[in-house]
Amino acid sequence: MEISDRYHSLNAAIYPWFEEQWQRVLRLHNDNHLPHALLLSGMPGIGKARLAESIAGYVMCHQPQTNSACGQCRSCVLLNSSGHPDLYFLRPEEKGKPIKVDQVRQLTEFMHNTAQQGGYRVVVLEPAESMNISAANALLKTLEEPGRDTLLILITHQLGQVLPTVKSRCQRLDCHPPDETVAVEWLVEALSVEYQEALQLLKVVHGAPLAGVDFKQQGHQALRADFLTALRDILRQRKSPPEVAGQFLKADLDLLLGWLQGLLADITRILLMGSDELVRNKDMQKMLKGVAKNSTKDKIFTLADLIQFERLGLQRRQNPNKQLLLERILIDWSALVRT
Numbered sequence: 001m002e003i004s005d006r007y008h009s010l011n012a013a014i015y016p017w018f019e020e021q022w023q024r025v026l027r028l029h030n031d032n033h034l035p036h037a038l039l040l041s042g043m044p045g046i047g048k049a050r051l052a053e054s055i056a057g058y059v060m061c062h063q064p065q066t067n068s069a070c071g072q073c074r075s076c077v078l079l080n081s082s083g084h085p086d087l088y089f090l091r092p093e094e095k096g097k098p099i100k101v102d103q104v105r106q107l108t109e110f111m112h113n114t115a116q117q118g119g120y121r122v123v124v125l126e127p128a129e130s131m132n133i134s135a136a137n138a139l140l141k142t143l144e145e146p147g148r149d150t151l152l153i154l155i156t157h158q159l160g161q162v163l164p165t166v167k168s169r170c171q172r173l174d175c176h177p178p179d180e181t182v183a184v185e186w187l188v189e190a191l192s193v194e195y196q197e198a199l200q201l202l203k204v205v206h207g208a209p210l211a212g213v214d215f216k217q218q219g220h221q222a223l224r225a226d227f228l229t230a231l232r233d234i235l236r237q238r239k240s241p242p243e244v245a246g247q248f249l250k251a252d253l254d255l256l257l258g259w260l261q262g263l264l265a266d267i268t269r270i271l272l273m274g275s276d277e278l279v280r281n282k283d284m285q286k287m288l289k290g291v292a293k294n295s296t297k298d299k300i301f302t303l304a305d306l307i308q309f310e311r312l313g314l315q316r317r318q319n320p321n322k323q324l325l326l327e328r329i330l331i332d333w334s335a336l337v338r339t
């Protein structure tokens with residue numbers, strides 16, 4: 001049986017755009033009117049899964065506060081650490097694949113066991129539209145009679161594709177994307193970016209703030225991978241510093257320099273500790289060891305100082321010559337391992 005495998009920290013705040021939905025669920029629960037099954041519906045990337053988890057945390061908490069779970073009781077502690085045996089996540093085994101009837105049968109088995117911690121049992125099923133007809137049929141009985149103190153939270157990104165028999169057995173909680181201003185302000189905070197960048201990002205992801213965070217983070221990942229590969233190519237003399245500087249002309253220079261500083265800090269760690277145990281850029285360990293072996297502390301520190309100096313300069317200057325600036329740093333990078 002699959003026991004909960006993921007849970008965000010209960011301390012995480014409710015997204016401001018879901019405050020209304022959150023209050024509605026709290027009211028239902030406090031009035032003992034919570035239905036057996038909720039269907040959270042809305043576009044992807046707006047945080048429905050986290051809302052579902054917050055609801056689960058609240059109803060499972062043994063001493064809920066006015067507006068949140070207590071964070072201290074056994075249930076909260078379990079949720080915040082290893083996972084709670086009474087919280088069950090049901091998702092496709094592979095992203096984009098359907099939820100299979102066998103998975104629903106395993107859920108039924110879970111439902112037959114009593115709650116291990118003597119409180120609510122919660123099932124989070126996502127996405128509801130990915131159940132094929134036999135899986136949905138297998139779920140119907142559970143949806144009708146889930147047993148006492150049980151809550152099923154179904155999440156759907158495409159309400160129109162959820163089978164009517166499933167829909168009619170759930171109470172719907174419609175989740176709308178936030179207003180543009182709210183979303184942009186949230187992104188500014190969440191990503192530490194300027195208002196204009198957040199606005200631009202939000203447009204790219206059609207107004208779904210969490211999709212914006214993903215997009216930004218994934219973009220960074222790809223950029224980082226390209227930049228580190230280029231740095232390695234320079235050391236192997238496959239590419240020249242001006243060539244690489246040209247390749248990254250459009251990238252956020254401060255970001256690149258920050259990554260390079262991180263590498264130099266790692267090389268310093270190797271030099272000072274005599275081992276690569278504390279290296280943070282694990283994926284570049286081989287290259288970092290190579291540089292540490294063939295360079296000197298003096299060269300590393302000089303380059304690290306230069307980068308620090310240029311980063312401060314970047315914040316002050318209006319129109320820096322990015323090509324020249326990066327080129328100069330990359331020339332010093334290439335000289336780290338040359339005699």
Ligand SMILES: [Zn+2]
Nearest residue numbers: 061070073076
């Ligand atoms: Zn609690």
